[in-house]
Amino acid sequence: MITTPRTRPALLPGLVLSLLLGPLLLGLSGCAGSDPAPSSYLLPSTAPTKQYPHTLAISVAPVGIAGHLDSEGIVMQLNDIEVYQARQHLWAEDLGKQLQQQLQQRLTLSLPRSQVVGKGQPMLGGVPVRDIRIQVSRFQGHHDGMALAEGQWQLLDGSGRLLKQAGFRVEQPLTDDGYPALVRTLAAAWEQVADQLAAELSLQPSL
Template identity: 45%
Template sequence: MISPKGLATLMSLVWLGGCAVGGAPPTRYTLPDDAATPPAPASGAEARHQLTVRPLRLTRYLDVEGIVFQLDDITLQEASGHQWVEPLGRQLERGLRERLAHRLPETRVMLEADAGNETSQRLRVEVERFQGRHDGLAVTEGRWQLRDADGRLLVLEPFRVTTPLAADGYPALVRALGHSWDGVADEIAAGIRRLR
């Protein structure tokens, strides 16, 4: 594991280097796939339950192209040379659907746009932190809520998952953020199973 001071120094140099290059195109990243080995998800008539994932809410400072890094306890920086390949909210929403489908094999998990008028439980996730941190951790934080088909609130829970970076640099940060998102899916799936 890298030292917090080493990570902060590296990230500062990478950021400053990116600024000095000027016209160089940014490096773009996508979140990794689910790290868990998934069982085959149920679909259609085989599924005993249905779950609709509503559009994910992303706090404003994360709704940017650049990957966000926390330099110290109060300073956040959006990287100009290291950006998401597509909007982060869309990646997180799609990734959550796939991860939940793996963790809840008896559940048909759909995005709201694909659900139509089907009656199902509805999941809403708000992400307040999804960033690297100066102490060598990737931090994912927010809350999730589940409502029944009639709109009644069944559960409202916070989540906070931290994952140590395995190495220096943005590729390691993106992989650690992906592992943190795996952990969020684990928590949500466990919460949904408790209600059944």
């Protein structure tokens, strides 16, 4: 039988109740029979439609994620100190890997004259190189009806010299109940993070 952390449901917004009570009721009914199959989710993606001559090479390192995010279950933050990892609503692939792939896609769209690859992949010669490193501390639903992406990024040149680092915190309101809406809103928040990085890259003096 599935149990959830002790909370006071009357004090939680309807969004959190809809996200948590659904899986709980399904788990309770599963005690009398077979457990329902979990749902798995991927962040939505968009592929670039046009290529341009490259004037910059960007390497995106694997995205580091906090320990409470390093699991299959999508995370909800219940209050300032409690988090809940869903048991029936899971990431279909490793979250850090998905975030890296989505960042690469978004940067490719935002900086069409740049070659954007994962760290370790072949890069163009004769153009400036930038290395992006990101550590994500929050990527989860929030009890106030928001999706939250938070962490820190670093921007390095081709020789490994740190050019700039900054923290980020992006909140997006959910427009609907349920985990599919949460996943889409988290993806939109991550796009904002990628756009912040794209803007920073475009301001680099060597470009």
